[in-house]
Amino acid sequence: MDLRKFRTDPAARRWPCLLVALLVLVVVFAPGAALAKKKKPPEQPPPDLPGRVSFLAWKLRGVHIDDSGPITGEIQKLVVDHLEQWFAKSPEPKTDVEVRRELERIFYNLRYPTSAVPACFDKPWKGAVLVGAGYTLGWTNYSRMNVFALFEQGEGKTRLAAVTNFLPFVDLHYEFLPSPGEDFRFMISGTRPGKSQPRLSAVLYSFDGQSLKSQWETHDLFDGRMEVGEDKVTIRYLKEDEYVREQAHGRKPPRHEAVYRVTTQGLDLESDREIPF
Numbered sequence: 001m002d003l004r005k006f007r008t009d010p011a012a013r014r015w016p017c018l019l020v021a022l023l024v025l026v027v028v029f030a031p032g033a034a035l036a037k038k039k040k041p042p043e044q045p046p047p048d049l050p051g052r053v054s055f056l057a058w059k060l061r062g063v064h065i066d067d068s069g070p071i072t073g074e075i076q077k078l079v080v081d082h083l084e085q086w087f088a089k090s091p092e093p094k095t096d097v098e099v100r101r102e103l104e105r106i107f108y109n110l111r112y113p114t115s116a117v118p119a120c121f122d123k124p125w126k127g128a129v130l131v132g133a134g135y136t137l138g139w140t141n142y143s144r145m146n147v148f149a150l151f152e153q154g155e156g157k158t159r160l161a162a163v164t165n166f167l168p169f170v171d172l173h174y175e176f177l178p179s180p181g182e183d184f185r186f187m188i189s190g191t192r193p194g195k196s197q198p199r200l201s202a203v204l205y206s207f208d209g210q211s212l213k214s215q216w217e218t219h220d221l222f223d224g225r226m227e228v229g230e231d232k233v234t235i236r237y238l239k240e241d242e243y244v245r246e247q248a249h250g251r252k253p254p255r256h257e258a259v260y261r262v263t264t265q266g267l268d269l270e271s272d273r274e275i276p277f
Contacts (some may be wrong), residue, residue, distance in 0.1 A: 087158035128154030162212035200224025215266035
């Protein structure tokens with residue numbers, strides 16, 4: 001290269017700068033182009049049921065619980081459809097322990113949500129056996145969604161009688177009520193964390209052999225505790241505004257006791273009084 005020309009000719013001095021700029025563009029964009037060419041195909045769900053459930057549940061990362069319905073609905077369909085087929089494989093009635101173990105097997109590969117807790121029962125009814133198969137998916141202790149399926153076993157066959165979603169944010173517990181009529185009646189209850197005390201919710205369900213109906217319910221009772229007797233249901237709870245006011249003054253708030261009488265239509269309130277804390 002003629003150095004005298006390089007010093008005096010602007011065009012000659014410009015081409016090294018262009019070369020450097022070209023090299024920078026190659027360094028910046030070449031990896032992106034290579035990655036675009038080697039883009040991985042979408043991940044496919046595993047063939048086994050626990051793998052498919054875990055694959056779907058993993059998509060719930062970053063999804064708010066209010067927007068989780070489409071994915072949790074897919075999981076629910078997989079689980080309930082599988083249970084129908086699983087029941088059909090054997091003419092022998094399944095127990096609540098067997099159903100719980102099968103649900104645990106379905107969810108054993110779960111990574112997120114962090115938990116799937118089964119809640120099951122089996123009860124004789126009109127010559128058949130009713131099996132409750134429920135589970136609670138838990139993101140955290142607060143963020144929880146649940147599913148309850150009721151199966152009827154009889155004469156060597158099992159049919160799916162009903163599916164419902166109990167209230168969000170709570171776990172699942174069952175209580176059984178004597179029925180003045182011919183319906184099968186039971187209570188699903190659960191608690192969710194509150195500001196300082198757990199909150200109780202409960203629904204009384206009635207099954208007439210065709211459909212599952214709600215006969216009574218209560219929601220978010222502050223520090224609520226329930227006892228189910230032969231003909232009465234007793235719930236003790238606090239009123240949050242009273243609790244806050246009395247605690248601010250260093251006093252114990254009154255506790256309330258509601259007593260309900262069991263009727264054919266549901267529960268009728270007999271009394272609601274203050275009792276010592």
